[in-house]
Amino acid sequence: MAPSPTARGWSYARAGVDVARRSRALAGLLAGVRYHPPPTHGRPVELPGHFAGLVRIGRETIAITTDTVGTKVLLAAQLGRWEEVGEDIVGINVNDLAAVGARTAGLVDVILCARPEDAAFAAIGRGLDRGLRAAECALLGGETAIVPEIVDGIDLGGTAIGFFPRGRRPVTGGRIRPGDRILGIPSVGLHSNGYTLARRLLTESHVDLDQPRPGAAVPVGPELLVPTRVYAQASDAIAERSETHGLVHLSGGGVRNLARLHPEVSFVLDRWPEAPPLFGWLQRLGSLPDEEMFRTFNMGIGFAAIVSPTHLAETRRRLARAGAADALEIGHVERGSGIEVPALGLRYEGYE
């Protein structure tokens, strides 16, 4: 499904993110990588969905994932606030580990910058600490590169590793079946996705970041900087239960991420809650269609678990004890394929 230009001509692609072109280039890159090491160097485990890579080392299976905060750092720079995006370095990565059911073990951060600014770095450190606490994760190292010819401002990213406690297996989504229920856990704000588009909307509409949007208590700038919610503990609480058939981080690509779990079922999001007002306000700024909103932003749900219908209440209790008492049923699984939001007439064929 191609991105839909809107009345005002905005879409994620028009805002500078050409996903199809990236996919093509990436396919070309991966076509060149053919090497498979001997088993003495660990045994990679095939995992559909690719939220994380897995490698078997001795009796342990290690999960690894890497991600950057993306253009949210430009908003941080504009506002001179770095603690939130420092915290995001952790959230964006550990939530991908959470999506395969791995328990977090450690993180390395990568900072690329034009020049090292003491105040920004100190704030990033405080943010990292907050994220690490939320994820119960150690900082195992990092890299700081001063590359003024490559980077304007500061780029933030990292890599997280996790593992599977004895008796737990990776959650692949392979056991998802029609009749399963989908439990969503709310997001807080945009997390770390869709900022290229969001920032364009703000600029085009001459939004003052120091003023609240109508109905909001905090100014738009800080509201948009709120860090990614960490779902590590929620995942950890249910990942080794046999009734947990799938886990998904609704990051870049929005609800379409569900298709990464299983290509041969239909995810019907017939109980999607009303999106928080921030999303509606952004949508109106750009006169964006729902189809574009749900493919770009998390629309209020940042993580979801696909569980057996017989264990719905029990799973909610487990999630509640792990800090996700706000988990709610957002849909169910049917025969078919793709993702639907019936109330809005939306249908996506898959992730790409």
Next chain:
Amino acid sequence: MAPSPTARGWSYARAGVDVARRSRALAGLLAGVRYHPPPTHGRPVELPGHFAGLVRIGRETIAITTDTVGTKVLLAAQLGRWEEVGEDIVGINVNDLAAVGARTAGLVDVILCARPEDAAFAAIGRGLDRGLRAAECALLGGETAIVPEIVDGIDLGGTAIGFFPRGRRPVTGGRIRPGDRILGIPSVGLHSNGYTLARRLLTESHVDLDQPRPGAAVPVGPELLVPTRVYAQASDAIAERSETHGLVHLSGGGVRNLARLHPEVSFVLDRWPEAPPLFGWLQRLGSLPDEEMFRTFNMGIGFAAIVSPTHLAETRRRLARAGAADALEIGHVERGSGIEVPALGLRYEGYE
């Protein structure tokens, strides 16, 4: 020791890399990171030198390190050649794993770019494949971010993980003692360090990258792009031997990296081989003092092992069977501290 301005005023700091300022900012960042996770989330292992972070997970100890190719990518962009720097993504990371004696298991790559270019991505993929083969390492995932507002051109980096085969412990340098010998393994070119300075020298001297320097067979551009030599197999061949007291990757910081292994011995490099002509030519371009060259470039040796004097010949035989027949004795360890290159009258107090 402060960087020394030269007759022509060039130094690594003047070329845009202010190491002291980075260290200060980084100290501020790390001061904010105080969290230590409970042991149920893995147990970080303290490791002096910090070539890699270590975390104990079940019966395994996992090593992780992250690094970027740095400003060498600007040379790649200038020449329109991406295979070499693609290969560097692997080398720069696995050589840090090699420095703690870890065996490579997997890599994730990170590409930040202004726009995804098919030809460049395909070349990066071919380069990654070459590096992975040399390191016997699997590609476990990656991230490609299209961020034209953050990055000019293409930035390349990655994170590698490794492990310690049964019976092997991390090589920390803690057992280094006076009388030990230092075996160096030659580099091929600049690897991936010192390019900010090297590129400034080339520009200031109006060097034509398409022409060979005097005495060289290949043009300067391709000569400077040669990928980082991979020392993974060399390290793997000697890491579990009790006579191997230390391993070091001579990356950014040159010979000063030795001080990361042990602060209370003196590394006397009294057999350092004549540096390959490329280094002398760069040195003359900028009228740089030896002190600046040895603190910035690898000067012909990219990796070193500190071994018991009784096992020097045996270690060389092991290295030869692992593709490093060119390993040679470059110095020895004495009581004291710091790093010396007596023939050139150089002394460095430590790594910073």
